[in-house]
Amino acid sequence: MLAASLQLADEQGLAAVTMQAVADRLGVTPMALYRHVANKADLLDGVVESLLLEVPLPDPADDWATRLLALSRGTRRAASAHPEVFPLLLQRAAVTPGARRARDVVYGALREAGLGEDDVIQLERLLATAVLGFAASEAGGRFAAHSAAQLDADFARLQEMLAGAVVAALEATPHVP
Amino acid sequence: MLAASLQLADEQGLAAVTMQAVADRLGVTPMALYRHVANKADLLDGVVESLLLEVPLPDPADDWATRLLALSRGTRRAASAHPEVFPLLLQRAAVTPGARRARDVVYGALREAGLGEDDVIQLERLLATAVLGFAASEAGGRFAAHSAAQLDADFARLQEMLAGAVVAALEATPHVP
DNA sequence: ACCTGAACACCGTTCAAGT
DNA sequence: ACCTGAACACCGTTCAAGT
Numbered sequence: 529m530l531a532a533s534l535q536l537a538d539e540q541g542l543a544a545v546t547m548q549a550v551a552d553r554l555g556v557t558p559m560a561l562y563r564h565v566a567n568k569a570d571l572l573d574g575v576v577e578s579l580l581l582e583v584p585l586p587d588p589a590d591d592w593a594t595r596l597l598a599l600s601r602g603t604r605r606a607a608s609a610h611p612e613v614f615p616l617l618l619q620r621a622a623v624t625p626g627a628r629r630a631r632d633v634v635y636g637a638l639r640e641a642g643l644g645e646d647d648v649i650q651l652e653r654l655l656a657t658a659v660l661g662f663a664a665s666e667a668g669g670r671f672a673a674h675s676a677a678q679l680d681a682d683f684a685r686l687q688e689m690l691a692g693a694v695v696a697a698l699e700a701t702p703h704v705p
Numbered sequence: 706m707l708a709a710s711l712q713l714a715d716e717q718g719l720a721a722v723t724m725q726a727v728a729d730r731l732g733v734t735p736m737a738l739y740r741h742v743a744n745k746a747d748l749l750d751g752v753v754e755s756l757l758l759e760v761p762l763p764d765p766a767d768d769w770a771t772r773l774l775a776l777s778r779g780t781r782r783a784a785s786a787h788p789e790v791f792p793l794l795l796q797r798a799a800v801t802p803g804a805r806r807a808r809d810v811v812y813g814a815l816r817e818a819g820l821g822e823d824d825v826i827q828l829e830r831l832l833a834t835a836v837l838g839f840a841a842s843e844a845g846g847r848f849a850a851h852s853a854a855q856l857d858a859d860f861a862r863l864q865e866m867l868a869g870a871v872v873a874a875l876e877a878t879p880h881v882p
Numbered sequence: 883a884c885c886t887g888a889a890c891a892c893c894g895t896t897c898a899a900g901t
Numbered sequence: 902a903c904c905t906g907a908a909c910a911c912c913g914t915t916c917a918a919g920t
Contacts (some may be wrong), residue, residue, distance in 0.1 A: 547913060556915080560885050568913065615796050618838070619845035624732035653848070654839075654863055660847075661795070661838015662831075670837075671830070688832055690872055693866045735894080737904050745894065770899060 529554060529564055529579045533571060533671045537612040537621040545572070559684070573624075576616050580626030582606050585633060596694075598686060599633050604683060607663035618660060631656070641671035647697050655690050662686055706731060706741055710748060714789040722749070750801075753793050757803030759783050760815045762810060769814035773871075774864060776810050777836045781860060784840035791844040795837060808833070814872070826872050832867050839863055 532553045537545050545570060551558040557678070564606055565571045583606045586598035606615040631652055638648040662683060665671055709730045712721050724745060730737040742748045762784045763775035784791040799808070808829055815825040839860060842848055844870055 546911085548911085559887085559915090562914075563884060591892055615792070618847050618877070619792050620847065621849040622847050650859060650862060653851075653859055654866060657838045657842050657847075657863075658835045661834045661841065664795050664838070664841075665834050670795050670797065670799050670834075672798040673800055674825050676828075682827060682830055685827060686834075688849055688872045689831060689866075689873075692869060696866075696869055723892085725892080736896090736906085739895075740903060783919055 529561065530574045533562060533575045534578060534613060535611060537575065538610055542612040542616075545575075547571075556589065573618065573620060575613055576620055577624050577626045579606060579610050579613050580617065580630065582604045582609070583626075583630060585629065592640040593691065595637045596655070596690075599630065600655075600687065600690075603630070604666070605657055605688075607667040611667035611669075615664045618664055622656075641694060641698060643697055644695075644701055644703060647701065651694065651697055654693070658686060658690060706738065707748075707751045708863070710752045711755060711787060711790060714752065715787055719789040719793075720879065722752075724748075735825045750797060752790055753797055754801050756783060756787050756790050757794065757801065758850045759786070759805065760803075760807060762806065767818040770868065772810060772814045773867075777832075777864065777867075780807070780836055780844070781840045784844040787843035788846075795841055799833075809869065818871060818875060820871075820874055820879060821878055828871065828874055831870070835863060835867060866880065 529550065533545050533550050536549055536553060540614070547558040547561055550571070551561055554560075561571070565574065583602045586595035586602075590598065602682075634652040634655060635648055638651055639645075643651065666679055671682075676684075706727065709866040710722050710727050713730060724735040724738055728738055729749070731737075738748070742751065760779045761815075763779075768773065774858070805877070811829040811832060812825055815828055820828065820876055843856055848859075851859075
């Protein structure tokens with residue numbers, strides 16, 4: 529049902545995701561959906577969550593910088609696969625299992641990099657926000673005037689910027705030699 | 706009419722912005738709105754644009770770093786004033802007068818800082834995206850679990866991060882001594 | 883437990899008609 | 902030029918009833 533809704537959004541836009549259309553696709557009446565979902569907002573929550581769970585987790589064997597890069601690339605890819613739904617991500621509290629899963633990857637990477645716990649927690653929010661902001665802008669159409677090559681270059685530069693921020697935080701961290 | 710729609714969204718949520726409700730507030734029938742707006746999407750475009758035009762432009766007498774900070778603070782304030790509408794900003798192409806207005810402020814500041822034209826153009830997108838991503842996350846509820854103090858601290862750190870990116874770009878720029 | 887038919891109050895949008 | 906009444910095809914959601 530969440531898969532059917534996501535597919536519907538991908539194919540015909542978010543506005544096409546109506547209780548009746550989803551039900552149709554499942555060969556059922558609209559009212560049957562209310563057995564599995566409280567209401568339409570709840571259904572959309574589920575769709576957003578399933579999108580989040582589609583972002584592949586990086587290989588834990590890679591070093592921390594590679595893992596961060598892989599996660600942000602996976603996020604951008606999920607956005608481009610589901611541009612209609614992705615922007616909704618910024619409109620839900622990041623407290624679901626899917627949100628926690630991605631957050632934990634970043635926490636682990638920043639800890640391994642050597643940051644203190646307070647830094648880890650704050651920096652994760654800023655890194656995630658920058659990546660989500662970019663991916664949501666791209667998916668939502670804010671960059672519609674720009675070429676794919678330009679956006680690839682922008683994304684690469686964003687990564688450099690974020691890496692620079694992590695390095696700066698590391699340099700400000702007292703470390704055991 | 707755009708003002709009435711924005712007010713309606715602020716007071717009762719984006720879902721309450723229906724053609725009938727807007728018409729009601731103006732003391733007119735819904736069909737009368739179609740004289741001023743092509744359809745509902747067009748109306749929402751107008752509402753988003755009017756929100757963008759609400760962001761105050763920085764004092765041109767201030768130095769470039771102060772202007773950038775003022776613009777991003779103004780943006781964050783507009784988001785908190787209109788949390789229902791603000792997230793839509795990431796879902797429209799940044800080609801309207803309101804978008805251009807803000808962009809030109811950043812262009813001017815980065816040029817004055819001493820960046821080359823290519824850097825100015827690319828960095829503007831990244832800075833704007835980071836600020837909009839943060840403001841939209843905050844307005845949209847992604848940070849709902851966090852205190853206002855925490856979010857203020859996050860925003861301050863975001864500014865530091867962005868300032869660091871500008872400085873790094875400046876250091877990589879060959880300059881006339 | 884799960885699904886349905888019928889119904890309700892609302893949507894966005896059209897069109898011809900009014901002033 | 903601007904607004905309206907009536908109508909159309911759709912919404913989300915409820916409730917009692919069916920299996």
